[in-house]
Amino acid sequence: MEEKYSARELNSNMNALMSAAPLFAGLPQPAVDKAIKNVVTRSHPANQVILLENDWGGSVYFILNGWVKIRTYNMDGKEVTLNILGIGELFGEMAALDQVPRSTDVITLTPTMIGSMPSQDFVQLVKTEPMAGVRLAQLMAKRLRQLNRRLRLRESDSVSRVADTLIFLAEGQGKSQAQGTEIPNLPHRELSSLSGLARETVTRVLTKLEKKGLILREHDLLIIPDLAALEDTIV
Numbered sequence: 001m002e003e004k005y006s007a008r009e010l011n012s013n014m015n016a017l018m019s020a021a022p023l024f025a026g027l028p029q030p031a032v033d034k035a036i037k038n039v040v041t042r043s044h045p046a047n048q049v050i051l052l053e054n055d056w057g058g059s060v061y062f063i064l065n066g067w068v069k070i071r072t073y074n075m076d077g078k079e080v081t082l083n084i085l086g087i088g089e090l091f092g093e094m095a096a097l098d099q100v101p102r103s104t105d106v107i108t109l110t111p112t113m114i115g116s117m118p119s120q121d122f123v124q125l126v127k128t129e130p131m132a133g134v135r136l137a138q139l140m141a142k143r144l145r146q147l148n149r150r151l152r153l154r155e156s157d158s159v160s161r162v163a164d165t166l167i168f169l170a171e172g173q174g175k176s177q178a179q180g181t182e183i184p185n186l187p188h189r190e191l192s193s194l195s196g197l198a199r200e201t202v203t204r205v206l207t208k209l210e211k212k213g214l215i216l217r218e219h220d221l222l223i224i225p226d227l228a229a230l231e232d233t234i235v
């Protein structure tokens with residue numbers, strides 16, 4: 001997972017990168033400029049905690065470059081990865097909206113550039129720009145749909161669960177390219193945590209899927225040539 005921009009480029013392009021976030025799509029530029037005027041951009045190394053579950057916080061965060069994971073713990077104290085978010089995604093909106101402590105931890109997976117917006121600016125934007133409210137509702141609907149789908153597959157076999165985890169990532173983070181849908185080639189321990197399977201099982205299933213041509217692995221990318229074919233492996 002390489003950085004796409006240098007730190008200097010990112011700083012000088014901060015406004016352009018922020019404006020490109022899906023939340024702002026279709027909004028008048030003056031409204032975007034107003035919303036992002038107090039945004040502070042920071043660079044974080046990999047494995048840095050950005051938010052801690054149960055902390056109070058006053059910002060909403062936009063990923064300008066890199067990847068973060070949404071992490072919690074189960075009743076046995078085992079780490080559970082709930083989601084992986086990449087460029088253009090936002091997090092921290094839940095505490096901003098319902099004014100309760102953070103619902104999960106958020107940790108960087110790679111070197112990551114993040115813009116933080118004061119919660120009151122975020123709430124003001126949603127109150128004054130109906131399209132921003134619609135975009136936010138769409139984002140939350142997408143996350144709920146992803147979680148429902150994963151709950152449904154909790155008892156399925158290991159191939160189904162790995163395939164579903166890859167499709168889950170493709171729906172959230174996938175980029176359509178000529179050769180298929182690209183998703184980050186995550187370390188197997190992250191896929192293990194996302195799918196709830198042992199790391200060795202994930203490795204075995206990925207090799208199986210690769211042999212069948214259902215996935216291709218290229219450095220920091222995993223390519224799904226045909227999403228429908230991968231979906232057909234889910235029983």
Ligand SMILES: Nc1ncnc2c1ncn2[C@@H]1O[C@@H]2COP(=O)(O)O[C@H]2[C@H]1O
Pocket residue numbers: 051070082083090091092093094095096101102103104105106143147
């Ligand atoms: N299942 C999920 N998928 C994506 N993001 C999530 C998920 N659960 C929590 N988050 C994000 O993680 C953030 C943690 O802080 P907040 O509760 O303020 O807001 C939360 C959301 O932005």
